[in-house]
Amino acid sequence: MSRINNSQYGFMTTTDDIVSKRIGTTTIKQVEREAVMAINLSKFDKMDVGIAILDFKISELFLINFNDSPSFVRTVNQIDIHTPTTVIIPDCQQIEKLKFVLLSNLDDDVKQKLGKLKMFDPLVGREILKEHSLNEFNCNDLVAGAAGALINTCEEMRLIKPTNKFKITHVENRKFMLIDSSTIKDLELVSSSSDKGLTFFKFINKCTTKMGQRLLRTSILQPLTDVEDIKLRLESVTELKNEDQILFCIKSKLKQLSDLDSLFSHLLDDSGNQEQRVNNILLLKTNLMLIVELEECLNVNSPILQQIKEIFQHKNIGKSEKWTQWIFRCFKKCKGQNIEEVNDYVQKLAEEHDLNIDYRYDQIRGFYLRIKIKEKLTLPTEFTNIIHKKNIIECTTIDLLKQGSRLNDIVNEINVVSSSLIKELYEQSQDNLPIFFMVSESIAMLDMLCCFADFVNSQTGSYTCPEFGNYTHIRQSRHPIFETLFEFIPNDYSCVPELSRFQIITGANMSGKSVYIKQFAYILIMGQMGLYVPADYAIIKIHDSIFSRLSSDAHINTSTFANEMNDMNNILKTADDNSLLLIDELGRGSSLRDGFAVCLAILEHLTFLRATVFTTTHFQEIAEILGNKSCVLSSHMKSVEQYGKLKSEFKLEAGKLGTERYGINYAESSQILPSELITCAKELIEPLKSKSIKNDSKSMSKRRKLVLELYFALTQLKNLDCDINYKLDLLRTLQARFVDEINEATATN
Known part of the structure; x- marks a missing residue:
């Protein structure tokens, strides 16, 4: 976690805070999340992109620039991460393709706006940023233009005021892995295809704060690529995992914290009513006290945790906590005296009339009584405003109404007396927002690291701290989710760039091929997030991106095969030697000959790309043809015939699948189809068998490959x-x- 020397957060949301009606609590009502994104493109064919995203929930402006692919894969990735509710693009000829990409990837309820080119002027954009930023910034022309257009549009939509200020965060795109939209969807990283489905985020989420949950979601969609940063996270996770008492202490404090991003951003707006402002100050005081207590729990040694402790020790944290003491003590003393009198009065009523009575408070109704009844009951005449409910009667008395009125008078008096003080406290809090937002980011990181440690401790299977190198070797690995649902067969992975970076996996239907390649993606993402992985041992090669073609779903206006070819085209244009490609049964959407030919052509081209490739196929001839290349490893998921039925053992074995005609065997053993159809299928398959490839050059090529592999x-x-x-x-x-x-x-x- 890098140090942050400047304030980063900013402006107010358009939804007012609502204070809890329940007496004795002060909370901020969660506002509906809204985010606006502006996308700016280079005027030339360089595919340079500048993006600005304004997230209203956490009051943060993200500035991002990168060089994208012709299919805008990275731009779509940012849409997946930030899920904007409005997208703004310049109105010009060069963005026609971007319009089509957005149309294909944005949800129907996302608003799309075209902005005039002059709105994307970088000089104007920089001036606008200076007016609205809390911290220093440095951005190129494309990003400045996007930010200017975004802020202007938000002002026109009355989402922000000209006086609003907000945090600016520069996102260094090169430090994070790119996971394309298809992979995010197929692996169900943050959303499921079914309402009750278990996503990867839900599976590992043990965060106790909103800040931690937001960081966890981002870390899943954007794992790290810097080895040293990953190792620092793992070091912290290891320490927390091994220190149960420290972990328990930290989590017990974290769960009491409010959404600090939202709270701190509210302090920037002093236009709310007096009661809201008082409640914000009281809530600030409560959270600052918790942060002081949280710092005392951090008896730690790892660098990230020590840095977080240092931030919590900042002198302005304790100083800010003292600023709020007077109003807190005054409010607590007056309110406490009033509540004590109400308690005595209700207890006296209960004893006098022999009733089971308690009381509640509502800002509209004031104090009111709740009488539990088991049978029909006639109340004394002093009870008024009677409401009958199931097993309960709600009512009040003249004396109780007076107590409620008195409490309101106390609050009003404090509001009047403390008006100037509240204004001063707001100003002092605004001066300290840089450290406040740094604290919020530190809590998010601390919560996520505790989540990782808690998650690993809660698992019954073995998890190991991954190492990192120029190749991948994982022993006895398991699918992180499936192993919790049923008995799971572990498998190994060995992926050496020169020998086995391209792996072709064959096998019978339902033998575990797709699960095997998805499992590798999960392990890679977990490792690069800084999380332990489900294996006995793991050394992992860092990958900069993951692309996949796993799902057979087709778009409404596109056939399965056309959709498949479109996805592969995007992969071929974007992937490089640090990419991981997952391809499941390529060519299944066309005829046998065409599917085989296209599949072979694409896979052979990928062998020259130097990317790491895991592909499954039922075309065993492809494994034979490409298996002679030095970088290709052919394997199969083992299946055996048992009592006349085909049984999958879900275990990866090297070489060609020994069982032939497993599709017909499965249909025969399952007795799904009539026996005469099975007999007919067996007769038809004989003349369709491919001629074996037999030549001396193939044998010589295989021997050369074996010697090279040995070396x-x-x-x-x-x-x-x-x-x-x-x-x-x-x-x-x-x-x-x-x-x-x-x-x-x-x-x-």
Whole structure:
């Protein structure tokens, strides 16, 4: 977590705060979230994009710039992350393609606005930013133009005032992984295809604050790519995981905190009524006291946690807490005396009339009585305003109404007396907003780290702290969600750039192919978030992006195959050597020959891209054809015939799938189709069998690949930092495998 030296937050939302009606509590009502995004494009064909996003819920202006792909993958990714309710783009010829992309990716209830080009003027934009920013900023012309257009539009829509100020946050896009929209949807990272579905966010979310939950969601959609930053998070998680008492103490304090982003942004607006302002100050005082107590819990050593502790120790935290003492004590003393008198009066009524009575307070009704009854009851004449409910009678008395009126008088007197003081406290609080917002960000990070530690401790399966290197090797890994639902078969992953960066997985239907490649994506995301992963051991190669083609769903106006080709086109244009590509059964939406040809052509092209690729297919010939390339590893999900039925063992094994015609075998064993149809299918398949590829060059190519694999494997084994006995086991396994495979290749020839 990097230090922040300036204030970052800002303006007021348009929805008024509502104070809780219940006596003794002061809370801010949650406002409906609204976010506005402005997108600015380069006038040339450079695909440079500048984006400004104003999030009203947390009063934050995000400024982002990057170079995008022709299909605007990164722009769509920002839409997925920030979920804007309004999008503004310049009205010019160059944005026609962007219009189409937005139309395809925005929800129907998102407003789209075209802004005149002069609204995106960068010079005007910088001046507007200076007027509205709380902290220093530095941005390029595209971002400045987008920010200016956004603020102007928000003023026209009366969402903000010309005097509003807000936090500015610069997002360094290169520090975060890009996860494309298809992957976010297919992995159900933050939303589910069904209302009752379990998302990855819900599964790991153990945050106790709104700030922590927002940061967790962002971290899932944008994992880190800097190894040192990831290691710092993991170090903190490890310390919290091992210190149960500290973790419990921190979480017990965190759950008492309000939504500080919302509270602090309210302090920027002093136009509310006096009661709201008093409540905001009281709520500020309560939260500052909790932060002081939270700092005392942080008896920690890891760098991130120590930095958070230092921020909580800032002198202005304690100073601000003292500013609110007078009004808090005054209000508490007067109100407490009034409540004590009401308690005595209600107790006297209960004893005098032998009734089970308690009381409530409402700003409109004042104090009123609640009498629990078991049978029909006639009340004394002093009880008035009687309301009959199930097993309860609500009523009041003249004396109780007087007490309610007295409480209102007390509040009004305090409001009058403290008006100038409240104004002064507001001004002093505004001066301290930089440290307040720094505290809010620190609490978000602390809450998320506690969430990670709590999550790992709550799991029954083994979780390990991942390491990072130039290759990926994961032993006995499991699907994080599925293993909690049923007995899950663990699998290994080994992905070395020179030998196995391209993995082709075949197998019978329902054998676990799709789960296997999705499981790898989950583990990668968890590791780069700074979270332990479900495995016995894991060393992970950092990836900058994840793209996938997993779902077979087609758009309304597009066929499955056309949708499939469109997704692959976007992947081919955007992916690079640091990307992870997940492709499930490519070519299934077309005829057998066309699907096979297109699938082979695309996959062969991807072998030259140097990206990490996991693909599943029922075209076993593709595994044979591409399997001779040095970077390709062919595997299959094991299935066996048992009692005449095909049984999937959900275990990955190297090489070609031994079971043939598993589709027909499954249909036959399941007895879904009539037996005469199965017999007919068996007769028809014989002439359709592909001719085997037999030539000496294929055998020679396979032997060369085996030697190359042995060379790289020995090199990796030499540099592997692990127990010597484990190295010896790996060496013996490597030797036996090489001998078997080289003999097999020679025998084939």
